[in-house]
Amino acid sequence: MTEAMRPQPEEIVLYAKDPKTRIATITLNRPDALNAPTIAARLRFADLVHRANVDDEVKVLVIRGEGKHLGSGADLPEQSEMLSPNSDVSLLHEFRIPDDGSVKYPPNGSYRYLASITNLYANADYGCRSLQSFKKISILECKGYVYGWHFYLAADADIVVSADDALFGHAAFRYVGWGPRLWQWAEMMGPRKFAEMLFTGRPFTAAEMERCNFLNSVVPREALEAETAKYAHACSITRPNDVVTMQKTFFELYKQYRGEYFGSVLTGMVESLLPVVTNDAADDLTLGDETFDKGLNNAVKDNDSRYPADWRLSFGGRKKA
Numbered sequence: 346m347t348e349a350m351r352p353q354p355e356e357i358v359l360y361a362k363d364p365k366t367r368i369a370t371i372t373l374n375r376p377d378a379l380n381a382p383t384i385a386a387r388l389r390f391a392d393l394v395h396r397a398n399v400d401d402e403v404k405v406l407v408i409r410g411e412g413k414h415l416g417s418g419a420d421l422p423e424q425s426e427m428l429s430p431n432s433d434v435s436l437l438h439e440f441r442i443p444d445d446g447s448v449k450y451p452p453n454g455s456y457r458y459l460a461s462i463t464n465l466y467a468n469a470d471y472g473c474r475s476l477q478s479f480k481k482i483s484i485l486e487c488k489g490y491v492y493g494w495h496f497y498l499a500a501d502a503d504i505v506v507s508a509d510d511a512l513f514g515h516a517a518f519r520y521v522g523w524g525p526r527l528w529q530w531a532e533m534m535g536p537r538k539f540a541e542m543l544f545t546g547r548p549f550t551a552a553e554m555e556r557c558n559f560l561n562s563v564v565p566r567e568a569l570e571a572e573t574a575k576y577a578h579a580c581s582i583t584r585p586n587d588v589v590t591m592q593k594t595f596f597e598l599y600k601q602y603r604g605e606y607f608g609s610v611l612t613g614m615v616e617s618l619l620p621v622v623t624n625d626a627a628d629d630l631t632l633g634d635e636t637f638d639k640g641l642n643n644a645v646k647d648n649d650s651r652y653p654a655d656w657r658l659s660f661g662g663r664k665k666a
Contacts, residue, residue, distance in 0.1 A: 351423070357386035360393045367404035367586075368577050369397050376412025379490060381420040384439055387472035387494065394475040404589060405580045406479065407573060408498060409486040418493020418516065436462055439471070460617030466525040467609035473525050474609055476501035477600065480590045482580045486573045487511045488566060492548070492658070493524070500529040503596075504580070505559065506573045508566040512548040513559075516658055519546035519648070520631055522622070523615055528608020532600075533559050547656035 352375065362369035371393055373380040382390060397403045410416050435450040439462055442448050451457035466473040476483050476498065485502035491513045499505050499513060515524045523543075524530075531539045534557040542549055551563045564572045583589070600606075624631070630648045649662045657663045 351383050351420070354383065354385040354389040357382055358389045358393065360396075362397070362400070362403055364402040366578070367402060367581050368407060369400070369403045369405070370407045370409065373408075373410045373416055373495075376410070376414070378420065379414050379418075380410045380412065380416035380495070381418060382416075382472075382494060383420045383423055387419070388441065391470055391472035391475045394479055395470070398479050398481060401586060403481055404586050405482045405484060405577050407484045407486065407577050408502065409573070410488065410495070412489075414489030415485075415487050415491045415498075415511070416493075416495035417490040418495060439465060454620075456617065459619060460614070463525070463616035464610065464613040466616075467606065467613050473497055474501060474529075476503075477597070477605060480593045480597075481586070482589060482593075484573060484576055484580070486569060487513075487551070487560075488569055489660075492516060496530075497524070497526045499559070500526045500533055503593075504561045504576055506562045506564070506569065506576055507551045507554070507560050508569045509551050509563050510566055511551040511554075512658075512660075513551070513554050514542060514546070514548035514658070516546075516645070518543050519658075521616075521619065523612060525609065525612055525616070527612045527615075529600075529605055532603060532605070532608075533557075545656060546658075547652070548658055 357373065357375045357380075359372040359374050360369065361372075371390065373382065375381060375386075394406070397406050433453045435444050436458075437444045437448060437450050444450075451461060465471050469475050469478040473494065474497065482504070483502045484504045484506065485498050487499060487505060487507040488511050489508070491499055491507075491511050493515050496513055496515050517524050527543075530542075534542070534554070538549075538553075538557050541547075549557075551560065554560050555563050561576070562572055584592075630644060646659070646662065649657045649659055650665075654663055654665060
């Protein structure tokens with residue numbers, strides 16, 4: 346899909362607020378693409394979180410997805426050139442810098458080509474850890490796929506409410522080996538269970554994530570919106586915004602003591618080393634040129650079939666023996 350064919354960020358990320366209840370809602374609205382945010386949509390998400398953070402008419406921010414899933418991660422085809430060892434594409438748009446020739450992006454092959462991006466993901470202003478600096482109460486509503494970038498949100502939200510059919514994880518664990526929120530996932534899930542997710546690449550069910558103390562509530566899909574609304578209402582009528590900001594400052598200091606931002610920067614450095622990784626075998630599948638030559642969907646499906654059925658990433662694959 347070309348840039349011109351992609352929906353506008355305002356179509357993908359919707360925002361609404363009710364000044365009476367002080368509840369705002371961000372809705373990820375791209376169900377035909379499993380709510381994958383484009384780069385522009387991810388930046389819009391960061392801007393909306395910042396806006397809600399300043400707005401005195403907002404105390405609670407609910408984040409949800411339209412359709413069957415919260416989301417399966419970023420718009421990978423849009424980012425494919427970044428992962429190609431043969432590409433020399435400019436990534437200035439990730440930095441909100443117009444690609445008009447006035448700024449030269451570091452060339453492919455340099456350390457900064459990828460490191461500039463992976464370290465950018467540690468900046469709350471660019472949409473991968475925006476909820477960490479949010480001084481209001483954030484509630485994430487999970488259902489279906491909660492993968493990749495959407496799994497970042499699950500690590501960072503204050504309260505996570507989930508349907509019992511949700512799957513949590515990151516396809517990059519199988520195709521790359523890491524993701525920007527490694528430290529926070531380990532903190533939230535516990536290192537033993539997160540190591541299992543990371544090393545096997547398998548998604549965890551809502552029941553498993555609840556046992557990890559990662560989720561606040563797990564309910565049947567038909568009760569999900571009501572459960573989210575219950576949490577949002579209770580949080581909206583609790584102490585005033587000034588007190589909430591103090592409470593959130595406590596948690597922010599606690600997380601920094603535990604190394605949340607350090608972990609983000611450390612993961613960014615690890616991610617930047619992708620170009621020096623060599624495959625063990627010729628048929629090892631990554632997200633590079635060989636994946637996109639075959640077709641992303643076909644490559645992922647074929648690779649998924651190699652794993653036990655109940656460890657596969659897709660709902661369709663998990664149903665097959």
